[in-house]
Amino acid sequence: MTELRNHPPANATLAEETEENGPHHMTIASHKVIASVALPMAANGDPDFVAFRRYLRWLADEQGITAFAINADTGEGAHLDNPERLRTADAVREEFGDTVYLVSGLIATHDRAAKQLASDLATAGTDALLMFTPPAFAGTTVSTDALVGYYSATREAGLPLIAFSLMADVGGVTLTPDTLAPLCAVPDLIAAVKDASFDARAYVRTRDLLTQSFPNVELLTGCDNFILESYILGAHGSLLGFAGLAGAATLRLHDLVHAGRIAEAIRWDAERIAPLASVMYGEPIRDNRSRLKEALVHLGVIDAAHLRAPLRPVAEADRERMLAAVDRTFAPFEVTA
Template identity: 30%
Template sequence: MSNVNFHGIIPAIAVPFNRDFSIDEPELRRFARWLAQQKGITALMTNGHTGEVFSLTPRERAEVTRITADAVKDICPVISSIVCEGISEAKEHVAMAKEAGAQALDVMPPHHWLRFGFKPEHCIDYFTAIGEASGLPLIAHIYPAWTRASFPSVLLAELAKLPYVSAFKIGTREMNKYARDLKAIREVDASKALLTCHDEYLLASMVQGIDGALVGFASLVPGLIYDLLQAVKKGDLKEAMKVQALIDPLKDAVYGAGEPTGEAHGRMKSAMARAGILRSDTVRPPTHSPSVAELKAIDAALLNAGLLKKNAA
């Protein structure tokens, strides 16, 4: 097993594209190195939803991991998401991710589970096959409670028993179930890392007792999210609320009143470009760039947080 520290901030990184929608390798290298050196970052994750994974081919996903892992090899490890429809395909993706330099894997539920649902044994078999094929630590990626791919708390407890599963990326987005999920995992194995992926309500999910955050939002505001986590861990609610107040306008400008979506990832990419973090906010179709009104809201939120004119060197 590789030595990945899951107790901290793990950004699910965005992928810069050229105007022809090809991967901008020099910019990805520069951005990954900048992000990896921000305070509190313990790893980077490629091929998440923020990385527009569904617009990437399998080879491109491996290429993003290869570029990122090489760029930050002297700074921090890289985790790659596995987004597949079955065990045979997953094994192929696992081999490519591992060869590309991934030191851990984030396992998303197969997309067809969202439509048809699944049996608990399907999930156990899927994680077991990926764990055995990779020999790498796995993160169980937990989808919102309202989806048919949501894992019941009792299933999360069974996943926590698997030696391959080292952490949980918990995006339950229903706070009663979220509390039950945390409790179910902790009771089975308290050593398994619990990571919030609730970009749109970080403070509310952090105070439930978690070990870190694995969020796309950390591509934009890694420092603020680290400060928030530290304030929560110190029990300084006043400071935590102060930091969250800086995050809220950005959260509203990027995510609105809802959960992360493809268009929200596009808005975040524009925010990153306007903050000087990325040199371009190009997104791959069918995702659209933000409207003029959305860009004005993003600029106002960045200005409020003191980020509008900052530049990543």
């Protein structure tokens, strides 16, 4: 029996590519599982970067994660100011140097701010940008010309862009195929789409658009509520808050599906993934951030589950059920070839 730890790559080719060229020369999806990480806070709401680095080291050493996403929804990115976002990127590079792949959320309200933040994040060592849709574009009708202009404003930074379709319940904007198509049609603008719609039908529509019209644009699942199904439905890789907790379990699921071991993947999902994900991403879904921090405290990874106001701690009624699911996922398991 063993604890949840790192797993070997799904194939030797990927391992050789990583060893030969390093993580920055690989496609985004070839990192398999990018963990969207929490940002530990002190009691006064300031980021605790000592705890943050300890948490990332646990994900790397104990969970096998080699790619991180910072300043995203899981990391309370919308509640940070730009100096804090840059300091978060600095902390990752201070801990790991260039040995990990780093995605940062880009959250801005207008083109000029997006351009400056993209440049600053590139200087801080970010490898790719996860493009949050500005609040001005929220609603059912998105100006595609304006959105293309917003994305294009960041191009001088020279970083791959990940279009981000995010459900409205956590403050995002779901990007329909009609919105995504003009973005994907601009040469060399979009490297990947992260679908975090949490809606299987919307996810399939995004997949079909990319498969049929833009095969060079990768699909990353961000649907923590149906990870297994989104892999089977055609995700090239994943960028998940769930992996910021159960990284090794998520990597194992990815490897089973991509090795064609679907029956084993279904069993693994039923035993280790779905029970915890259903609690972590249950209603109200915006509480996933507080639940993640409570789980990390329970595992002894961080010392406190402080959040930045106005975010609030996990409801007491959820705690016992959530921690039981955490214990189930992190119980020892048999490793098979």
